[in-house]
Amino acid sequence: MAEHAPYPVGLRLAGRRVVVLGAGQVAQRRLPALIAAGADVLLVSPSATPSVEAMAEAGELRWERRRYRDGDLDGAWYALITTDDPAANAAASAEAEARRVWAVRSDDASAASAWTPATGRSEGVTVAVLTGSDPRRSAALRDTIVEGLRDGSLAAPHHRPRHKGVALVGGGPGDPDLITVRGRRLLAEADVVIADRLGPRDLLDELPPHVEVVDAAKIPYGRFMAQEAINNALIEHAKAGKAVVRLKGGDPFVFGRGMEEVQALAEHGIPCTVVPGISSSISVPAAAGIPVTHRGVAHEFTVVSGHVAPDDPRSLVDWEALARLQGTLVLLMSVENIGRIAATLIRHGRTADTPVAVVQEGTTAAQRRVDATLATVGESVKAEGIRPPAVIVIGEVVRYPAP
Ligand SMILES: C[S@@+](CC[C@H](N)C(=O)[O-])C[C@H]1O[C@@H](n2cnc3c(N)ncnc32)[C@H](O)[C@@H]1O
DSSP states (O other), X not given: OOOOOOOOOOOOOTTOEEEEEOOSHHHHHHHHHHHHTTOEEEEEOSOOOHHHHHHHHTTXXXXXXXXXXXXXXXXXXXXXXXXXXXXHHHHHHHHHHHHTOEEEESSOGGGOSOOOOEEEEETTEEEEEOOSXXXXXXXXXXXXHHHHHHHSTTSOGGGOOOOOSEEEEEOBSSOGGGSOHHHHXXXXXXXXXXXXXXXXXXHHHTSOTTSEEEEGGGOOOTTSOHHHHHHHHXXXXXXXXXXXXXXXXBOTTSSSOHHHHHHHHHHTTOOEEEEOOOOHHHHHHHHTTOOSOBTTTBSOEEEEEOSSOTTSTTOOOOHHHHHHOOSEEEEESOTTTHHHHHHHHXXXXXXXXXXXXXXXXXXXXXXXXXXXXXXXXHHHHHHTTOOSSEEEEESGGGGOSOO
């Protein structure tokens, strides 16, 4: 008999009985999608992997701890036959056939009435690929399509689901690979990108020529504050119906003035999506090999802005309290004031030989690290010509892994 191509279909399983026989690796991989589809899953298996057990404990499926027996498919709309007993699989297949229940089989696809496609999802689109007898090819095709949808390279230009208003995107610390998938997709869909000096600047070169890229540092602001001028530019472009991305370094809400922009947009009734980003406060130490916590060494880390000196009346930081902490201090915007900050920490009790690492331009090709102690860091930063942006890490974690 000639091999017919399978007929693709999307099953709407919510509230419908799906019987899963066997609870090994195959079932473990398929169950989350069945649960996400709202299926009423009955699992029949004498044992299960720890992950499947956890699903049962969480009430996501009903688990009967026993072997398959005839009649298990009663009331089922769909079945997954994955036991390690070929005879049981064959019997279950026969029962499925007799009851006209579509069934997939992990041990013998040719004996099954249904095949599972390689599936993936991105922003409301379900991708399902069937190549017949080549699951690796299916998976590779699926990955290519999903990846293309996620990074925007596969969006049909005239049918792109455009975001409305402004997307406030955290771009991560600088390495273009450290932006989120959602951030990258929104960037690919933008008409206008208003970008900061920090963040993944390399991604801007990849944008198509029709995209207007605005350097936030260069927006003329006349009698306005720079931030107000940026807010106005966002509002203006959004009101003109453009898809606007406000690309920021790190995370928009970590010393990023993100909320000021959200509020300004809200005052004009402009919708704003916030896309979190990987903050430099964690990623820059990590890129330099420094864990901000380490078991038995630091049970806390505190992220502080040092852009105003400790003795400045505008400072909102309780440096005295920070000096008493034993954990890790991560300082942003502190290059200029690090000498005075270190002296203040020592004066209030932090030991002078506490290790300190200064990481400049972390995650970029220009990354460099200078090691010092609280006693020496002020001088080291000057002697080494450290310039912003830099993250300064203070605490015993700086020694891990041992240099
Ligand atoms: C205005 S704050 C913005 C922080 C950002 N929102 C975040 O979550 O990373 C700017 C400071 O972040 C730090 N920073 C950002 N990117 C950095 C990088 N690639 N390397 C070192 N420090 C960085 C520096 O301390 C810099 O002065």
